[in-house]
Amino acid sequence: MKKYTLGMIGLGTMGRNLLLNMADHGYAVTGYDKDPKMLQILEEVGKEHDLKGFASLEDFVQSLELPRRIVLLVPAGAIVDSVIAELSPILDKGDMIIDSGNSHYTDTTRRALALKDQDLHFFGMGISGGEEGARFGPSMMPGGDKKAYSAMKEVLESISAKVNGDPCVTYIGPGASGHFVKMVHNGIEYAMMQLLAEAYDIMKNGMGYQNEQIQAAFAKWNQGRLKSFLMEVTAEVFAFVDEKTGNLMIDMIKDEAKSKGTGKWTSQVSMDLSLPIPTINEAVSSRDVSKFKKLRVELAAAFPHQTSIPENTAELEVQLEEALYFAMISCYAQGLHLLWQASATYEYELNLQEIAQIWRGGCIIRAELLEDIYQAYSKEPALEHLFADKNIQDKIKSTLPSLRKIITLSIENGLPITAFASTLTYFDSLRTEKLPSNLIQAQRDFFGAHTFERTDADGIFHALWNPITL
Ligand code: 6PG
Numbered sequence: 001m002k003k004y005t006l007g008m009i010g011l012g013t014m015g016r017n018l019l020l021n022m023a024d025h026g027y028a029v030t031g032y033d034k035d036p037k038m039l040q041i042l043e044e045v046g047k048e049h050d051l052k053g054f055a056s057l058e059d060f061v062q063s064l065e066l067p068r069r070i071v072l073l074v075p076a077g078a079i080v081d082s083v084i085a086e087l088s089p090i091l092d093k094g095d096m097i098i099d100s101g102n103s104h105y106t107d108t109t110r111r112a113l114a115l116k117d118q119d120l121h122f123f124g125m126g127i128s129g130g131e132e133g134a135r136f137g138p139s140m141m142p143g144g145d146k147k148a149y150s151a152m153k154e155v156l157e158s159i160s161a162k163v164n165g166d167p168c169v170t171y172i173g174p175g176a177s178g179h180f181v182k183m184v185h186n187g188i189e190y191a192m193m194q195l196l197a198e199a200y201d202i203m204k205n206g207m208g209y210q211n212e213q214i215q216a217a218f219a220k221w222n223q224g225r226l227k228s229f230l231m232e233v234t235a236e237v238f239a240f241v242d243e244k245t246g247n248l249m250i251d252m253i254k255d256e257a258k259s260k261g262t263g264k265w266t267s268q269v270s271m272d273l274s275l276p277i278p279t280i281n282e283a284v285s286s287r288d289v290s291k292f293k294k295l296r297v298e299l300a301a302a303f304p305h306q307t308s309i310p311e312n313t314a315e316l317e318v319q320l321e322e323a324l325y326f327a328m329i330s331c332y333a334q335g336l337h338l339l340w341q342a343s344a345t346y347e348y349e350l351n352l353q354e355i356a357q358i359w360r361g362g363c364i365i366r367a368e369l370l371e372d373i374y375q376a377y378s379k380e381p382a383l384e385h386l387f388a389d390k391n392i393q394d395k396i397k398s399t400l401p402s403l404r405k406i407i408t409l410s411i412e413n414g415l416p417i418t419a420f421a422s423t424l425t426y427f428d429s430l431r432t433e434k435l436p437s438n439l440i441q442a443q444r445d446f447f448g449a450h451t452f453e454r455t456d457a458d459g460i461f462h463a464l465w466n467p468i469t470l
Pocket of ligand 1: 128130186189258259261262263364
């Protein structure tokens, strides 16, 4: 019986496309899905390829070379556990399961430990790039046992996106680091998307632009230093016509954003690690605010607001590009700072230079800007924060005045620009030598005897504050 190099469980859009990508690169691959419809689609689209679909999990397992390499592309959560429960008893020692969905990193830690007891290698691998990426070259973030990774390295490198010949995949680190890094990738994705949405709002309601002008601005920015996948997608959105009405599709979509949770997880972890990522947090909260449509309609009527459109929109458009550039740098800076902290706390041994490198292509947050970020970490691999890099400092210094101007205009006009505003206040906090946090300490000590540290002596102190009588 013919043996196959790699197997895929879950033949939905992502699984099927990744399998076709592997087959394109000359690998003999096989797939399994409970749903016969998925097997039928695979058979149709894979006619020309060296691949086979199985309706029986046992036959699928038996078709694979040893040690087996099995990729799971099933919805994150309980389904991953049930697939593992069915699969692991029929595997052999040394086989490898690679969970490529957006699983929570704590689930990956738990699953890896449980499977280790059965001498099975469990990898958590984030994949980014959507349907198109899976088919023609995604960015991949695998984490787990390093020795086991060598059995997958060649396949992953060949199917990944490439930038200047470098594959957009690398061994991320031990444990659940692969899924952790993918989660933070998504947090950055949320922040970038929110900034682009706010730029749309500023152009529409602060500058009086029509959709065509907004489309032109996004398309133009995508020709320059803001060139990125998300900018390109955004420009395309503003050119897409709804067949049903003949209107632009953007005007036919409800203003209530959904999410699957990876952004929220990033914010939750940042709180656990006491590591601020305010723009990502605001992006998560803004999606949540958008869901309160009924309340928003009520409050819009209670607090009517007039915006005054300035005349110098050409100058404002230039400033908005600069503000966006600053803010996009900050999205990466916050996400990478979180990775820097997580690497130390969870012993993930993350190489931020390599992470910036594999994000340059294939993934949703790929952008021209990542080249500078990659260079910053190449110069200083232990860099704590991107804002400490001289080249990045030059870029944010030159665009900061525009960020302030755009925010001022937006605030005066009552535009909800939570991501832009938090970008600026985060920066202003970080570049402030003396924050008013001494008052927080005094208040805590006043009402709760929580103690404080002094500027002129080491140790812990408590003051006998004057009592307050209510
Ligand atoms: C990717 C994307 C992908 C998915 C997001 C969407 O990197 O390819 O991030 O994983 O599109 O999870 O997330 P939300 O549904 O939460 O917006």
